[in-house]
Amino acid sequence: MGCMMRAALARGATGLLALTAAFVAPWTVVPSSGAADHAPSDDLYLVALRAPGTSGYDGGLGVRDYRGAVLAQQDFLLQRVDAPDPVYRWTTALNGFAVRLTGAQVDQLRAAPQVRMVERDTVRRVTGTSTPAPPGAVGDGSGRGGRGVVIGLVDTGVHPGSPVFAYSPELGSRPSGYRGTCEATGRWRRTDCNDKIVGARYFVEGFGADRLRAGADTSPYDDDGHGTQLASLAAGNADVPALDGDQDHGVFSGAAPLARIAAYKACWSAPDPADDGCSSADVVSAIDAAVADGVDVLNLAVAGSPGLDAVDLALLGAAERDVVVAAAAGNDGSEVGHAQPWVTTVGGTTGPRRLGALVLGDGTRLAGAYTATRGVRPTPLVDAATIPAPGSDERDARLCVPGSLDASRAAGRIVVCERGRVGRVDKSAAVRLADGVGMVLVNASGEGLPADFHAVPTLHLGAADGRALRQRLDRGRVVGRLVRTTAPAGKPQVLAVTPSGRTGTGVVKPDLVAPGAQLLAATSPSGSGPRWTLTAGTSAATARVSGWAARVRAAHPDWSAARVRSALLTSATSTAGEPVSLRQGAGLPRPATALDPGLVYDVPATAWRGALDRDTAGRLNLPSVLAAGGTRVVTRRVTNVSGRASYFSSRAWGFTRHRVTVTPAALRMPPGATRTVRIRITPTGAPGAGPGRVDSGWVAWTRSDGTRARIPVVLP
Known part of the structure; x- marks a missing residue:
């Protein structure tokens, strides 16, 4: 100062x-x-x-x-x-x-x-996506963690009527350090705060109440759905049946089922959806309020700018109050937002796919995306283009435009529809209205195969398989059944929408990646609309990380926010096909392993402000290293948090153009002890260097029982 x-x-x-x-x-x-x-x-x-x-x-x-x-x-x-x-x-x-x-x-x-x-002031978009990413899995939401922790979510509010936010005696006593309030106005009642939802506020002065769409509620109530989805992913109750009418989507659990939720609504819907978003003034106000109220974890799924801005400065204040700050990296695949060292910046990955198949009478199987938990028995198929309703043309029927199908010829059949013009779920609703029992949705060209929740069991096929199926239908009667299938999960891959970090920031970004494709989540229903959805994007990934941070914080209430972050990063595992850490950071967190990371890299809350100087940022005791320019020695301090005297040995690997050594090579540390270590980086002159090329690898400390604390090292 x-x-x-x-x-x-x-x-x-x-x-x-x-x-x-x-x-x-x-x-x-x-x-x-x-x-x-x-x-x-x-x-x-x-x-x-x-x-x-x-x-x-x-x-x-x-x-x-x-x-x-x-x-x-x-x-x-x-x-x-x-x-x-x-x-x-x-x-x-x-x-x-x-x-x-x-x-x-x-x-x-x-x-x-x-x-x-x-x-x-600018209006920023939330970092969820309405165009689903490649089919992925529901993340691991098992466990009972998070008791005593409050997660603050700056988003579109929350829908209090979902069973994932019901009060449970398992929550225990209300956290004494949280001082937030419930703003009873509009559709939000004071009783909507129930000890699971402990705070609910809204901020609209920046966006402007006069710019809201008709029916938008100026209260903490979520009339969009995005905030509810993220709150459920982060801290939704455990083992909740995910039911929508006659649709059974299985059993749902949030990442930290016993954590509390505080909603700070700062994102709004306009008459034109292209104008939806979050005023940066409203976002800063929500962050300021959340920190004053005493949240333990802060989740922000609002697009950031590449450089330092007022939102990032507010997040700095949250970190200085020892709040774990998790923010979405962005969904445009360009530059990482919120690339500041005090923020845990999160990208997204794929996961196990939701698959199904159409099995024809001769045994032919056509595979695609399928979310239904039940199948459809052997049933005649019909090409939608051949059954237009009176007054509708073949083109409308082919696309299954609502009202375009003749119910007398669709009833009791699996209807083959083509993608285009209207929403995918609107097509299955049209099939259901016409008394169809299932749908095969065919791509017109090379689009991806999103997995949506449909009104009838629906298989989404690629263009080539769709053409083959239509040729079969042209030749005569076809009978088939829809079945759910499984496939090996494989190693997750970073989503294309996740932006890559930059060497000029002085820190490795994103910090982590997490499942961000087709995650089952509760949503805010519109009238009699669905209460469950599949959500995607780095916002969904960030919500999972916030929940996992709450689990670690609850298990170690004496740990600083920096220790919690370090535990998530150092216990992470790599994704598939990503040798360069500027795409994945430390990788995929393993929340159970993070509870006992062995060593942590701690940062005093008072040190973050010094990182406003970029040259200082690289010298912070972060659980990652970004070092440029010839031979260098990077200093870090590691703390033994295992609760017992332990022996740790070091290893460096993965580098192609540098020799990386750690001194000392091994440590014997009593519980709670901190030691200084030095990472020496020496160029080897190996081929492969060039503009924009980086070398990267890992430095790890392994405890005698095999517990490993690993950090990414990126060398431009």
Whole structure:
């Protein structure tokens, strides 16, 4: 905070006066030139100040006094530029405010020495995807972990009526450290907070209530579904039957079934879905509130920018309050968002596929994506194009447009429909309306095979198999049955939508990957709509990581957030076909193994702020290494958290153009001890170097019983 600031951090009234004086140090206000700069503006700006919020303050004043000084500094800046009353003020995770400014006022605030950044408010997308990724598996949600931990989710709210959020005596007593409230308004009742959902708030001033679609609820209630999906994946109750009418999707469990949920609704639906999203001012306000309320884990599934922004600064404040921060890497496959060292940034992977087959009378099997838990007995098939309803044409019928099928010819049959024009699930609804008992959905070209929940059992086939099936139907009567099949899970692969990290960040990103394809999740029903869905994207992966972090935090309540993060990273396993760690980070977490990682890489909460300098970020005691430029020695400190004296041996492997050695090569450590280790990196001159090429591998410490703590090392 600078010499002047530090000198002011004395206790008592004198210290408060000195600190306030430092906060309001004058600066020369120079009006901007040009009439356009002085024109009135309705634009909302986020102003982040250099001094931290209360969560990052480590001086001698009490929280109340320091907050008073923060507010005085904000008042001083607002008055100096003659700004209107701010839309939001932030004093906990961030010291700043959101306010409507003219161009001249923006220039003046950017020139103020107390201001770190001024940025225009933007609307960001949630990082789920409505176009499902390649078929994947329901992740491992078994277990009873998470008791006593509160997961805060900044998203579209939560639907309290789902059985995954019902109160259970197994939850135990309410965490005393959480101070959040339930905002009873709109469709949200105070009784919707039930000790499973312990907090529910909403933030809409940045997005604007006047921009909401008709029927959108200005309350914590989730009228979109995304927030409910993530809350269920992170902390949904265990062993809940996933039933939708006559559809049985099996049994569901969240990653940390005994964790509590606090919903902070900051993402909204507009009349045009293309305008849906989350105002960055609302997101910062939600983060600030969650940190003030006392959440233990914070889940953010909102797109980030490649560089540092106000949202990332608010997440810094959360990390300084010792909150485990998990954020989605993004879904556009380009640059990783939230690439800051204090954030656990999460990418997505595939998993075991949901498969089925159409078995014809002669034994021919046509395989594809299939989610139904029941099959369809041997039944005649019919090409939808041959049974248009009166008033419908062949093209509409071929695509199974709702209302286009003749029920007298579809009843009791498996209907073969083609993908296109209307939603995939709308086609199965049309088949059901026409009394069909099943559907085969055929790709028109080379699209993927998403697995959706359908109104009737549905097999999704590729274009080639679809053409072969239609040729059979052209030749005469075809009878077949729909069956569910299984296949070896194989090793998960990183989803194409997961962006790759960059060497220029100074840290390995993403930190982790987790299942992010076709995960079963509870959702917020629209009327009589489905209560369960398959969700995909790095947001789904992030929710699982948040739940796993809650399990580790519950098992080790004395561990810092950095230790929890280290345990997840060092116990992870690699994905398939990803030798370069900038795609997978440490890999796939193994939550059960993370409970006993052997060694951890701890980072004091007070150290994160120093990482605002990129050169400093690489020197943090992170459970990963990104080192560039010739021979280097990287220092790390490891702590024995096994609870007993242990022997650890080191190993480095996987590198093709560097020799990597660890000193000392072995450690004998008493419980709780910390030792400094050095990783020496020497180029070997081996071929393969070039622009954009990186070398990567692993450094691991293995305990005498085989427990391994492994970190990724990336060498541009």
